[in-house]
Structures are given as structure tokens and as C-alpha cells.
Amino acid sequence: MEAKVLRMLVPMTLEGLKVTLGVFAVTLLLSLPLAVVVAKLRMSKNRIISKMTGTYIYIMRGTPLLLQLMFIFFGFYRVPYIGYPFSREQAIVIAFVLNYTAYFAEIFRGGINSIDVGQHEAALVLGLSKTRTFMRIILPQVIKNVLPSIGNEVITLVKDTSLVYILGSSDILKAARSVSNVYAAFSPYIYIGLVYMVIIAVLTRILDKIESRFDYYR
């Protein structure tokens, strides 16, 4: 019995991994740099820009990611004037990137605020431009400070990828569900739980490595 389960589960899991890891990687790659920009906009002296960014973050954090996925795929094309029928893949990427950018942006904002104003002033007196100051003096220190919180979100993201089932995408959790239905067994869920744990173990090690690369200064 268990052999049959595995014979069906393994190939489906390998297929599902493409979706799970794909959504994970694309979301991370796009949302991290975007989040730095959004954090800066949120901190803009221009009231309108800061308010608009704040509203965006509020909507993203104020509604479930599952609902956002549904809205972008099933609801957005009905919106007058700007509506557009996104494909399943497009909807997934848009929802995940918009959602995670909001969370990352708030982490970056906290990180930028935590940098001593003296660092800005020293750079200013030395004649560095605003861009140079941010890129060379502020951002590297921010990254060190926010790494633990970012790591937390990164790990949550792995598990959030399972939400794509709502649009009919076949990730690893969907593989478990299909096999479970066919053989009326629960064990596929246990196996997939272990797969998640392996992914997260690897990620934790990578995150630790990155953190220790910033240990050279205090």
C-alpha cells in the first residue's frame, strides 16, 4: 500500500516542487528590491506619496493573501477601465509580489529608521550625495539589522506558496491531496510535511550563512 502511495506521490511531488519553489523564488527576487523602494516612498516627505503607499500596505496586510489571489485572478478583469484577465501564473506572481513587498517594506522601514541620524550627517558633511549615502552607508547597515525579520518572512513564504491551490495550480501540497484522495490514506500529507521541513532546514542554513557574513562588524 505504502509503496503504491509513494509511487504515485514522488513524481507528483517533483512536478509540484517546480510550482512551490518557482513561486517562492520569483516572489523573493522581485519583492525584496521593490520593498526597498516602497519603504522609501512610505517615508517620503511628500504627504500624498507617503499616504498612498501607506494605504497600499494597509490593504495588503489587512486582507488575506488567499483573498488577494482570488481577487486578482477571478475579480480583477471585472474592474471597469483597468480590468485585465491575468493568466493563472501572472495572477500568482502579482498577488505574492504585492503582498510580500508590503511586509518586506515595513521591515525595511523599521530598519532604515533604526540607523543613527549621525550616519546621515557624517555622510552629508563629507559631501556624499543622497543616493550614495543610501546605497553605501545606510542600506548595508539596514540589511544587517533586518536580516532576522526578513528570514522569518522568507520561511513563511515557503508555506504560503501552498495557497496557489485556490487557482488550481499543482504545488506539493496539492500532490499530497490528490494521492490522499486516490488511496484514502493520510500518509501523503506526512511525507509532504517532511518535504516542507527539508526545504526550510536548507533555507535556515542559508539564512544563517548570510547573517554570519555580516558578523565582521558591530
Added chain:
Amino acid sequence: MVLSVENLSKSFGKNLVFHDISFSVGKGEIVCIRGKSGEGKTTLLRCLTSLEIPDKGTIKINNKYLCKEENNAIKYAQKKELQAIRQEIGLVFQNFNLFPHMNVMENLMEAPLFLKKDSYANIRKRALELLKSLELEGKEDSYPFQLSGGQQQRVAIARACMLNPSVLCFDEPTSALDEETRGQISKIIRYLASAGIAIIIVTHDNAFVDEIAQRIITMKDGEITIENQ
């Protein structure tokens, strides 16, 4: 005169910090600004280094206007010129504000490299010379947290000197130092002055003022008195 300040005023809201201050500092001169805390010493220094915008008055460095009064408003020099004038006046912060993620060499070379003051090789050479003269040889690759307070201060001085300023300001330079390193800092300041740099020191350390000042500006109730030593 390297630096001249005319009729400078600054207030925060209704709170008057100083009013109608005028003084000037010559080449290689050491001037101390003293006063109780809250008398606006640091604010004055911050106005000189463009970290704070004065309400009124004129600041001239090497006869170029950093800012002047025009139609009752403060007007700064044009962007390009402003950047050049600003480099003429350096500041050593009270807590040094070194860049913690950069080693000593990177701290020194960051600004001159960005401002394209010279070739990489020449900037590096200049940095090594400065470190040598400030007894920081061998600390090139150290990070700020690995240095003592006195060493950090000397790195901050070296970093400011990389831009060859005509005026160098110190905010409470003795506050973080023990007796021994204190002797060292007066020696360094005299050495910088002898090289022609005008020195402005904000401090409430009277013993230090007596030891080093050629002229003393005392701030009290928003006004200043000037005495020669």
C-alpha cells in the same frame, strides 16, 4: 580670514538659540567656543557645517559665501558651488560617527573617491600618510568597533582631513577621552593648526580651553563675548 560669520541668528520655533553673532577665524588659528549646555554651541557648529539652516546672517569660507541673507531669507550657494564650499569645512562629531561597516581605509577613502578628488592611487597614498601622522599605522583594515575611543577619534579626524578642509570643527572632542588621550588630542589639534587649518572647538571643558585656545568665544543667553588668550 578663512571663516567669517556675520550677524548669524538661529531659533527653533519661539526658542531663540543665538542672535546676531559675528566672529571670524584666521588661518591656523585655534578658537574655542564654550558655554553651558543648551547655550547653542553645537547648534552654531551645525550651522557652520550646513547641518542646520540659520534664520539670518552670512557665513563666508575663504571669501566664498556658504550662505547669505537675501530679502530677509537665507540663501545658500548654488548646488555645485555649495558642494565645493562645504568641503572646505570639516567636522569631527562628538561620537565620531564613523561608518561601522567600513574599515578604516574605506572610511577615509569613501568621500574623496565619490567626489573624484584624485586618482585612486593618490587618494590611497594620502590616506596612508594621514594614518601615519595620526599614529594609526597598521589600523588600515580594522573596523571602528575594534578601536579604542581615542583611535576612533583620530580616524574621524583623518576622514575629515581627506578632503583638505580649511576649517575643521570639533564637537566636544574631550568628552569621550581619558587624561592620557586628552593630551594626545591637544597635540594633534596643534599639529593641524600648524599645518594652516583653522580650528573651531566647541567644548565645556574649561581646562582644555585654557590649554589650547588662542581665542575664546563664550556663548551665553544667545550672545557671544570674544576674548584673546
